[in-house]
Amino acid sequence: MIDLGHLKGKRYAVMGLAKSGLATALALRDSGVEILAWDDGESGRAAAAASGIPLTDLSTADLTGVEALLLSPGIPHTFPKPNAVAARAKAAGIPIIGDIELLQGAQPKAAYVGITGTNGKSTTTALIGHILALAGRRIQVGGNLGTPVLSFEPLGEGGIYVLEMSSYQLELAPSVSFNVAVLLNVTPDHLDRHGGMDGYIAAKRRIFQHPKRSHTAVIGVDDEHCRALFDEMEHTVDSSIIPISAERPTKGVYVLDGKLFDGGTEPVIDLSDVAALPGRHNWQNAAAAFAATRACGVPLEMVLQGLRTFPGLAHRQQLVAVRDGVRFVNDSKATNADAAAKALVCYDAIYWIIGGLPKEGGLDGLEPFMPRVRHAFVIGQASALFAAWLDAHGVAHTECAVLENAVPAAARMARADASPGATVLLSPACASWDQFKSFEHRGEVFTDLVANLVDANPVDPSLGDDDVVTKEIAG
Numbered sequence: 001m002i003d004l005g006h007l008k009g010k011r012y013a014v015m016g017l018a019k020s021g022l023a024t025a026l027a028l029r030d031s032g033v034e035i036l037a038w039d040d041g042e043s044g045r046a047a048a049a050a051s052g053i054p055l056t057d058l059s060t061a062d063l064t065g066v067e068a069l070l071l072s073p074g075i076p077h078t079f080p081k082p083n084a085v086a087a088r089a090k091a092a093g094i095p096i097i098g099d100i101e102l103l104q105g106a107q108p109k110a111a112y113v114g115i116t117g118t119n120g121k122s123t124t125t126a127l128i129g130h131i132l133a134l135a136g137r138r139i140q141v142g143g144n145l146g147t148p149v150l151s152f153e154p155l156g157e158g159g160i161y162v163l164e165m166s167s168y169q170l171e172l173a174p175s176v177s178f179n180v181a182v183l184l185n186v187t188p189d190h191l192d193r194h195g196g197m198d199g200y201i202a203a204k205r206r207i208f209q210h211p212k213r214s215h216t217a218v219i220g221v222d223d224e225h226c227r228a229l230f231d232e233m234e235h236t237v238d239s240s241i242i243p244i245s246a247e248r249p250t251k252g253v254y255v256l257d258g259k260l261f262d263g264g265t266e267p268v269i270d271l272s273d274v275a276a277l278p279g280r281h282n283w284q285n286a287a288a289a290f291a292a293t294r295a296c297g298v299p300l301e302m303v304l305q306g307l308r309t310f311p312g313l314a315h316r317q318q319l320v321a322v323r324d325g326v327r328f329v330n331d332s333k334a335t336n337a338d339a340a341a342k343a344l345v346c347y348d349a350i351y352w353i354i355g356g357l358p359k360e361g362g363l364d365g366l367e368p369f370m371p372r373v374r375h376a377f378v379i380g381q382a383s384a385l386f387a388a389w390l391d392a393h394g395v396a397h398t399e400c401a402v403l404e405n406a407v408p409a410a411a412r413m414a415r416a417d418a419s420p421g422a423t424v425l426l427s428p429a430c431a432s433w434d435q436f437k438s439f440e441h442r443g444e445v446f447t448d449l450v451a452n453l454v455d456a457n458p459v460d461p462s463l464g465d466d467d468v469v470t471k472e473i474a475g
Contacts, residue, residue, distance in 0.1 A: 002150045004031035011036070011065045013094075015058055015085045016072025017044035022068050023148035024099045026052045036061055038085065060086040070102070070321075073144075073168035079195040090441050098172030100163065103149045109157040113292055116165040116207045117184025118219065119339045120285045124163040124184060124315045127277075127289040131306030132160060135298045144169060160296065166307050167203035168193065177210030180295045182218040182288050185226040187338045188361060198364070201225055208233065215296035216240045218288055222247050242291045243297040246284040253276075253291045255283035260290060262300075276312035281342035308407065315443035317343055323452050326414040328450045331427035332443030337365050340429040344369035349419035351410040353403070355380040356430030356442070363389045363429055370395050374422075375413055377406040381434040403442070409450040 004027050014025045017039035025037045025048060036056040039045050045055055060067075069089040071077060077086035077096050089096055103110065115125045122145050129141035140152040143163035155161065165173070167190055176275040186204055188197060190278045198459045208217050230243055254261050258272035260283070271277055277286050286307055287465065293303050312318060318330040329347070336341040336359045344350065354363075355378045362385055376397040378386045383399050390397045400406035407424070414422040426446045436442040 001030065002103055002152055002154055002237040003026055004028055004033060004102060004106050004188040008032035010034070010067050012070060013058055013063065013066050013089070014070045015083070016075050017048040020099055020148040021072040022047055022051060022153045024102070024382055026051060027150040028294055029053060036066065040472065054104060054334045058078055059088070059302055063088065063092050063094060066094050066162045068097050070099060070170060071096050073098060073166060073172060076193060080192045096172065097174065098169055099148065099150050100143065100169060100176050100475055103152065103161065104165055104176050106153060107156065109154045110159045110161055111179045112283070113160060113162045113180040113296065114165050114178035114207050115182040116167070116170060116204055118187045118189045119342060120184045121164050122333060123282065123316050124182065124285040125162055125309050126313045127285060128292050129162045130310050131289060131293045131298060131303055132296065134306045134309070135302045147362060168198060169432050170206040171203050173206070178207065180216045180218065181207045182292055183226060184288055185223050187223065189336050189359070191353040205229055216242060217243060218242045218291045220244050220288065221250060222284065244284065246280045246287060251269065252436050253287045255287050258283065260287060262290070268300065269307060270313070274307055274310070276310045278317060279342060279346040305421070315440055317346065318341060320447045323453060324415050325418065325422065326411065327423040329423055329425045330443045331425060332432070332439045332445050332446060334429060335359065335362060335431050335439055337363050337374045338425040339431045341366055341369060341427060343427040344372060347421065347423040347425060348372055349374055349422045351414045351422065351424045353406045353410055353424065353426045354378055354428050354430070355382040355386055356428045356432050358382040358430050359402050359451060362386065374417060374419065379403055379406050382430050403445055404449060407446060408453060411453050430465060
């Protein structure tokens with residue numbers, strides 16, 4: 001755990017006591033900091049109480065002397081409507097920050113690698129961590145990916161914190177700076193939380209907000225928003241700026257037809273041979289990780305070895321089983337259409353499990369991939385919306401209500417069709433919160449259901465006419 005002893009005797013408020021919020025409260029308490037901690041949810045308050053964290057209702061508490069409000073990233077403080085506690089803090093002139101501010105304040109001599117982007121940031125963060133660990137560097141990997149940062153080990157000088165940064169976290173990190181800062185891509189997402197696309201882009205570009213510390217900025221140039229930012233920064237920022245692409249040659253790092261180039265005319269590695277990094281989107285991730293780890297001083301051969309040995313990331317095109325010639329792929333982390341597209345392009349005979357809590361735009365943009373889909377299996381709150389979209393685009397589908405129905409139905413159909421390359425793909429293009437605790441939970445349930453499949457899986461007798469509705473589309 002990170003020692004926050006330099007804050008001893010001061011007063012901080014903590015709002016939101018889930019995974020990162022609870023770790024923040026514990027680190028502050030154990031460092032002798034007075035804390036006012038609260039969560040609007042009963043489960044968060046119960047977890048805090050079980051850990052010995054005293055609770056104070058921040059909607060009515062006296063906030064006099066509070067240095068800052070530590071806000072969990074999932075709690076809105078601007079759009080679409082600020083949380084009442086955040087609004088109180090703002091009115092009182094109390095800074096609203098996140099846990100990463102406290103990490104860098106406590107560990108100023110360590111190096112920081114930050115990774116953001118609409119899609120691919122988790123894979124890229126894990127891949128950078130894998131390469132740095134292979135090279136013998138002292139690292140901790142987390143942030144938006146897994147481990148709360150105040151649960152990290154203190155690394156000090158020579159250590160490297162590798163942090164996945166969501167747009168929510170970047171808004172709560174006004175003074176955080178990175179030695180290597182990576183922006184992969186920007187496509188519409190979380191627009192309600194940022195007041196529209198301009199606000200979302202502004203949040204993402206905060207990864208570069210303190211260029212004097214950042215000796216390297218790595219920017220994907222395969223979308224118009226990031227290209228425009230690269231063009232701007234190239235002429236205004238006095239630091240090393242490396243463009244990366246999975247589509248076209250650049251003066252930085254790029255990938256063409258699976259071959260990765262480091263600015264030269266000869267490729268340094270053929271990514272087509274790397275099973276854990278399939279598809280153009282993963283080639284962009286690999287280019288970013290290559291550029292970032294080379295900027296950290298990792299020798300070329302060690303970077304290439306890291307790319308070849310990367311085991312992949314759970315819930316992101318994770319091959320969980322091959323049964324009777326059918327692949328089962330867990331892509332639960334695909335929580336929007338753009339992320340789902342990255343998986344759809346990789347397979348040719350897809351039995352597609354989709355649905356959940358729909359995002360703005362639904363499935364729009366996925367039209368080019370529909371010839372690859374043999375049948376779709378729709379679950380969750382998005383069922384009616386997605387079924388209508390699939391109807392309009394001539395895709396046969398079954399409304400399955402829940403994942404427990406969709407997996408065996410998809411498996412039966414894939415086995416019966418016996419198409420070469422048949423793939424049951426969970427790539428929901430939706431958030432998970434309507435039926436699951438998280439996208440991780442959704443992926444774990446999928447993996448368990450696949451593991452429990454039997455060759456002759458009977459139709460669930462509990463299903464009624466309202467539970468499963470199949471619609472075939474004439475060819």
